[in-house]
Amino acid sequence: MNRIVLLAILIYIVLLAGIATLNGDVIGLALPLVLYLLAGLWRAPDELNLTAERTLSEERISPGGIITVTLAIKNHGAALEQIRFSDPLPKFLEVIGGSSDRLVSIPAGGEFTWSYTVRGKRGSHTFKGIEATTSDILGLMKKRAHLSAPGQVLVLPGLVRVRHISILPRQTRVYSGNIPANQGGTGIDFFGVREYQIGDSPRHVNWRVSARQSNILYSNEYQQERVADVGIVLDGRHSLNVFGHDMTIFEESVKAAVAVSTSLLAEGNRVGLFVYGKRSKWTSPGYGKYQRERIMHALAQAETGEDQSFKSLTIPRRLFPPDSLIILISPLAGEDLKLLGSLRARGYQLLVISPDPVSFETRGLPQSRSVELAQRILRLQRETMLRELRHIGIQVVNWDVSIPFEQIAQSTLSRPAAWMHSIRRGVR
Amino acid sequence: MTRPVLLASILVCTSVLTATLGFNGYLIHAMVIALIGIAWLVLHSLNKMPLDWLAFLLFSLASLILTWLDVSHWLVLTCILTALLAWDLTAFETKLQGIPPEDTHPMESAHFTRLALVFGVGLAGIVASGFIQVTITFGLALILALLSLWGVSTLVYRLRNRG
Numbered sequence: 016m017n018r019i020v021l022l023a024i025l026i027y028i029v030l031l032a033g034i035a036t037l038n039g040d041v042i043g044l045a046l047p048l049v050l051y052l053l054a055g056l057w058r059a060p061d062e063l064n065l066t067a068e069r070t071l072s073e074e075r076i077s078p079g080g081i082i083t084v085t086l087a088i089k090n091h092g093a094a095l096e097q098i099r100f101s102d103p104l105p106k107f108l109e110v111i112g113g114s115s116d117r118l119v120s121i122p123a124g125g126e127f128t129w130s131y132t133v134r135g136k137r138g139s140h141t142f143k144g145i146e147a148t149t150s151d152i153l154g155l156m157k158k159r160a161h162l163s164a165p166g167q168v169l170v171l172p173g174l175v176r177v178r179h180i181s182i183l184p185r186q187t188r189v190y191s192g193n194i195p196a197n198q199g200g201t202g203i204d205f206f207g208v209r210e211y212q213i214g215d216s217p218r219h220v221n222w223r224v225s226a227r228q229s230n231i232l233y234s235n236e237y238q239q240e241r242v243a244d245v246g247i248v249l250d251g252r253h254s255l256n257v258f259g260h261d262m263t264i265f266e267e268s269v270k271a272a273v274a275v276s277t278s279l280l281a282e283g284n285r286v287g288l289f290v291y292g293k294r295s296k297w298t299s300p301g302y303g304k305y306q307r308e309r310i311m312h313a314l315a316q317a318e319t320g321e322d323q324s325f326k327s328l329t330i331p332r333r334l335f336p337p338d339s340l341i342i343l344i345s346p347l348a349g350e351d352l353k354l355l356g357s358l359r360a361r362g363y364q365l366l367v368i369s370p371d372p373v374s375f376e377t378r379g380l381p382q383s384r385s386v387e388l389a390q391r392i393l394r395l396q397r398e399t400m401l402r403e404l405r406h407i408g409i410q411v412v413n414w415d416v417s418i419p420f421e422q423i424a425q426s427t428l429s430r431p432a433a434w435m436h437s438i439r440r441g442v443r
Numbered sequence: 444m445t446r447p448v449l450l451a452s453i454l455v456c457t458s459v460l461t462a463t464l465g466f467n468g469y470l471i472h473a474m475v476i477a478l479i480g481i482a483w484l485v486l487h488s489l490n491k492m493p494l495d496w497l498a499f500l501l502f503s504l505a506s507l508i509l510t511w512l513d514v515s516h517w518l519v520l521t522c523i524l525t526a527l528l529a530w531d532l533t534a535f536e537t538k539l540q541g542i543p544p545e546d547t548h549p550m551e552s553a554h555f556t557r558l559a560l561v562f563g564v565g566l567a568g569i570v571a572s573g574f575i576q577v578t579i580t581f582g583l584a585l586i587l588a589l590l591s592l593w594g595v596s597t598l599v600y601r602l603r604n605r606g
Contacts, residue, residue, distance in 0.1 A: 018534065021496050023599040025503050027592065032507060034588045037581075040516050041507065042588070043572055044523050047565030049591075051527060052598060054561050097550065099538070114543040118550050152557040154534050 019155055022052050055155030064092030067145050067162035075169040078136055081111070082168060085130040086145065090121040098149040100127075107138035107170065135170035137269065139316040142166040172314045175274040177424040179282070184243040184364050186338035199236030206238040244285050244300060246335045247276055247310075248328070250345030251292025253319040258376045265292075265319050267370045267416040268344045274420050275342055275368070276310045287334055288313055293320025300334055326354055330363060337362030346372040349400055356407055365409040370416045373397055378417070444551050445539065449532035453483050456525035459518055460505050467512045476505055487533065490540075499530035520569065524562060531558065 026048050033042030065088055072083040086102065102115040113131030121127050145162045199206040208221050211232035224233045249272045250256075256265040272288070279286050280303065287300030288310050298313045300306075330341060341363045345351070359365055373393045380386050397413075404411050412427050414420065457480025465473035483498045506522035535554055539547055579587075 018496075019599055021500065023595055025500065026595050028504070029507060030588060030592055030595075034585065036511075038510065039572070040519075041510050043516075043569050044507065044510070044520065046568045047520075047524055047527060047562060049595065050561045050565045050568075051531075052595070054557060056598060056601070096553070099542075114541070116541045116543075118539070118542045118546045120549075120553070150538075152553055153531065153561075154538060 019052070019055070022048055022155075026052070051153065052155070055151050055153050058096050058151050059156045060095060060098075060149040060151060060158050061093045063095075063147060063149060063158055063160040065090055065147060065160065065162055067164040069142060069164040069166045071166050071168065074167060075171060076135065077171055078173045079134060080170070081132050081134050083130055083132045084115075084166075085128065086164060087126065087128040088121070088145075088147075088162070089126050090124060092123065094123045094125075095121045095149050096152050097154075098147055100129075101146040101148070102131075102142070102164075103146065104133065105138060105140045107136045108133040108140060108168070109135065133168075135168070137172045137266065137315055138170050138318075139312070140168045142168070169312065169315050171311050172269050172273050174277070175270050175420055177274040177278045177421055178429070180275060180278045180424060180428045182243065182245065182279070182340050182366065184245070184338065184340040186243070186336070200239035202237035202239050204238040206236045208233045209236055210234075244287075244335055244339040245279050246287045246289065246300070246330060246339060246341045247272055248289045248291065248330075248341060248343045248345070249314070249317060250325070250343065250347075251290060251317055251319045252325055252345075252348075253292075253321055255346045255348055255372065256319045258372075258379065260379070262376070262379050263319065264346055264370050264372055264375045264416060265317075267375075267414075267420070268346070269314050269317060271344050271368050271370070271414070271420050272314055273311070274424060275344070276314075277307060278424075280304075280307050280310075286310065289330075290314070290317045291325060291328065293318040297331070297334070326350065328354060330358065330361075335363070338364065340364045340366060342366045342368065344368045344370075346370055347397075347400065349396065352400060352403055355404060355409060359407050359409060366412070367404060367409055368412045368414060369401070370414050371397070374415050374417065444555070445532055445536050448555075449487070449529055449536060450484065452525040452529040452532065453480060453487070456480070456502055456522055456529060457483075459522050459525070460502065460509070463509055463512070463514050463518060463522075464505070467514070472505070476502070483529070495530055495533040499526050502526035520566075524565075528558065528562075 026045050029045040029048065030042060033039070033045070067089075068087045070085040070087075072085075073080065074082075076082060084102070086100070088100065097118065097120055099116065099118045104110065104115055111132050111134045113129065115131050115133075117127075117129055119127055142165060144164050147160045147162055148157055149159075150157045199209065208224050211220060211225075211234045215234040219234045221233045221235045225231065249268055251265055251268070256268070257263045276286050276288060283302065285300045285302055286306060288298040290296055290298075290313055294316075296313060298306075298309050301309065330339075335341065341358065343355070343365060345367065347367065347369045355365060355367070373390060377386060377390045401411050401413055412423060414423050457477060461473045461477045461480070464470075464476060479498055479501055483495065486494070503523055503526050506519050506526065509519045509522065510516070539550070542550075
């Protein structure tokens with residue numbers, strides 16, 4: 016209830032009771048209340064006339080890095096007896112020194128500068144401004160203003176280094192890289208022999224084969240190594256990633272996305288990223304360090320959510336033509352089989368890195384017979400689903416997130432699965 | 444400093460009202476007041492203060508009723524002042540939440556100085572009214588009272604328009 020109105024009601028009641036009963040003592044009781052109200056009027060704040068400026072010691076940091084935020088407020092109006100400044104911060108930033116809220120008084124024409132330090136987990140935040148609320152000392156009258164003080168902070172995801180991720184896409188690009196293309200040419204690994212052509216190096220002539228033929232020379236061909244188009248799809252569906260008590264497996268998926276994209280870009284591939292979550296967004300494919308920066312930005316901003324139906328996920332053909340490799344990083348749900356099957360049918364080669372939600376969730380639960388039973392049922396369902404995915408030619412990495420991704424990548428992704436060779440050649 | 448003073452003011456107000464009503468035979472009323480006071484204290488300790496205004500209003504009205512019982516005027520005044528203090532400090536403490544200690548201490552000093560001024564002038568006025576006697580007719584007293592009502596209305600209107 017409005018404090019001034021409450022006081023006024025009380026003063027009316029006391030005065031009217033005093034008049035009605037002709038009791039001077041009762042009227043006298045209104046005196047402290049009236050004085051309290053007058054004290055509010057005496058130094059009531061005028062219109063706020065403030066400007067603010069924000070300075071950030073860093074604009075982009077790694078997780079755990081520290082940023083000092085300095086705010087300078089200038090009062091161009093009358094003196095302010097009591098003003099509260101509040102700089103709203105997102106959840107991922109934690110104040111470790113100073114305070115983002117201050118309650119101070121500023122003289123007319125005066126300035127107030129303060130700093131606080133924050134430490135952050137992964138995320139991106141655009142500072143829009145400071146909320147200023149001034150009031151008289153007794154807090155009867157309030158005036159609010161929003162002071163513009165823009166700024167942006169980016170806490171990049173933690174870097175996970177994976178030496179090499181072996182992929183065998185059916186289609187490669189024209190530029191040379193590290194991925195064995197299904198074509199003979201210059202390279203290192205033996206691919207086959209062909210008839211000698213003028214210009215072939217004598218060192219490449221296969222004398223043993225040539226000796227068996229009359230008048231024809233044969234040259235060795237080597238497997239060409241090229242770069243490929245790779246699309247990474249990061250699944251941030253809230254229902255799959257977030258469990259009770261704010262436990263989220265999404266951070267593990269982000270780690271995997273960082274590792275995979277960094278490794279593939281370092282090998283010269285053309286990598287794009289699609290984050291499905293609160294704000295679904297494509298980062299168009301590109302090469303090199305600049306693309307790595309773009310992907311890291313997108314991953315820093317990735318949040319779980321349900322933007323649109325995951326079932327309607329489509330891969331833009333102009334970005335990733337069929338035969339491109341799509342890496343889906345997702346805890347997976349049963350209904351995803353249909354989507355993945357249709358992507359496979361459209362010719363995309365799929366690699367699914369699936370952080371295991373069953374082991375992740377059960378680690379946070381108390382051990383009991385019912386939990387154990389539920390875990391066994393869920394694990395069976397998941398195993399069945401993963402088996403079906405493998406059956407339709409999708410490479411699946413089931414990742415127990417208690418094991419670092421580097422180890423998983425080393426053991427399962429550093430060389431292609433044997434059966435991938437046959438898939439690549441179109442043999443089932 | 445705010446919290447101890449606030450708790451003390453709720454306790455004093457509740458105790459004085461409960462004791463006075465109880466001694467005057469209004470046992471049920473005294474129990475109701477005691478329950479409201481305990482609820483105010485408990486809700487405050489849980490940082491839930493949505494009905495502090497109601498407690499203030501009820502305590503003030505209960506204090507007003509005491510004037511018709513044969514109770515010392517100073518006891519009634521104590522109840523009104525402590526209720527006002529508790530209500531004021533409840534709002535003030537809410538304002539101080541999330542504020543660093545380096546800001547809290549100067550603001551507490553300023554707030555308590557202003558409160559002391561208000562209560563001091565108020566008490567001085569009440570004491571002075573006991574000594575200074577002005578003889579006026581009933582009609583003039585009524586006009587003055589109505590004028591004060593009009594003054595309060597204007598004050599509230601102005602304050603609300605400015606805020």
